[in-house]
Amino acid sequence: EAGVAQSPRYKIIEKRQSVAFWCNPISGHATLYWYQQILGQGPKLLIQFQNNGVVDDSQLPKDRFSAERLKGVDSTLKIQPAKLEDSAVYLCASSGQGYTEAFFGQGTRLTVV
Amino acid sequence: GNSVTQMEGPVTLSEEAFLTINCTYTATGYPSLFWYVQYPGEGLQLLLKATKADDKGSNKGFEATYRKETTSFHLEKGSVQVSDSAVYFCALSDTDKLIFGTGTRLQVFP
Numbered sequence: 001e002a003g004v005a006q007s008p009r010y011k012i013i014e015k016r017q018s019v020a021f022w023c024n025p026i027s028g029h030a031t032l033y034w035y036q037q038i039l040g041q042g043p044k045l046l047i048q049f050q051n052n053g054v055v056d057d058s059q060l061p062k063d064r065f066s067a068e069r070l071k072g073v074d075s076t077l078k079i080q081p082a083k084l085e086d087s088a089v090y091l092c093a094s095s096g097q098g099y100t101e102a103f104f105g106q107g108t109r110l111t112v113v
Numbered sequence: 114g115n116s117v118t119q120m121e122g123p124v125t126l127s128e129e130a131f132l133t134i135n136c137t138y139t140a141t142g143y144p145s146l147f148w149y150v151q152y153p154g155e156g157l158q159l160l161l162k163a164t165k166a167d168d169k170g171s172n173k174g175f176e177a178t179y180r181k182e183t184t185s186f187h188l189e190k191g192s193v194q195v196s197d198s199a200v201y202f203c204a205l206s207d208t209d210k211l212i213f214g215t216g217t218r219l220q221v222f223p
Contacts, residue, residue, distance in 0.1 A: 004156075033211075040215070042213030042214050042215045043157070048209075056210065091156060093211075095209065100162075101147070101159050104149075104157040106154075106155055
């Protein structure tokens with residue numbers, strides 16, 4: 001079974017630029033999550049989708065972050081404009097019906113300079 | 114709100130030593146508890162889980178018991194290997210989302 005796919009693996013941008021990350025969840029998984037993991041901290045949930053609807057985006061900085069999940073499969077997370085404090089690993093995860101665990105991708109390491 | 118507290122690292126051990134990483138939680142209701150492991154350059158992998166009080170999760174020689182009376186889920190392994198060097202995250206799920214601790218780095222030397 002293929003796992004959660006994310007791209008790119010690494011990205012370096014200058015502050016005030018924009019960036020987008022892509023995630024393809026495990027086939028058939030209805031729930032998709034984006035987490036932000038700042039160095040030395042645990043992952044923090046940014047947004048949760050159920051199919052193509054948003055379940056929880058209470059921790060998403062909506063003035064600069066946006067996310068979508070068209071057709072309830074792939075998802076993109078965008079930052080515009082980026083700030084230095086956005087430097088982190090962005091993790092995508094998915095889970096199936098009757099949640100028992102979340103499966104994580106390898107993450108995208110973003111460095112804002 | 115719900116939260117997870119882990120012991121700070123790094124934890125440095127010699128090969129074959131006994132490992133304990135402490136984890137306590139605060140939650141309303143009855144969450145499920147998890148340990149995830151993150152090897153260098155990789156994403157999070159589920160190590161083990163427990164869904165109700167007194168359950169013991171185990172995998173790859175690691176164990177943790179869900180203790181409701183002490184709100185704890187400590188990770189243990191009887192004999193660590195160099196390949197166990199990684200960052201370990203304790204987490205709880207309230208409904209269908211995970212709340213993580215800050216992680217504990219384990220370094221095992223030969």
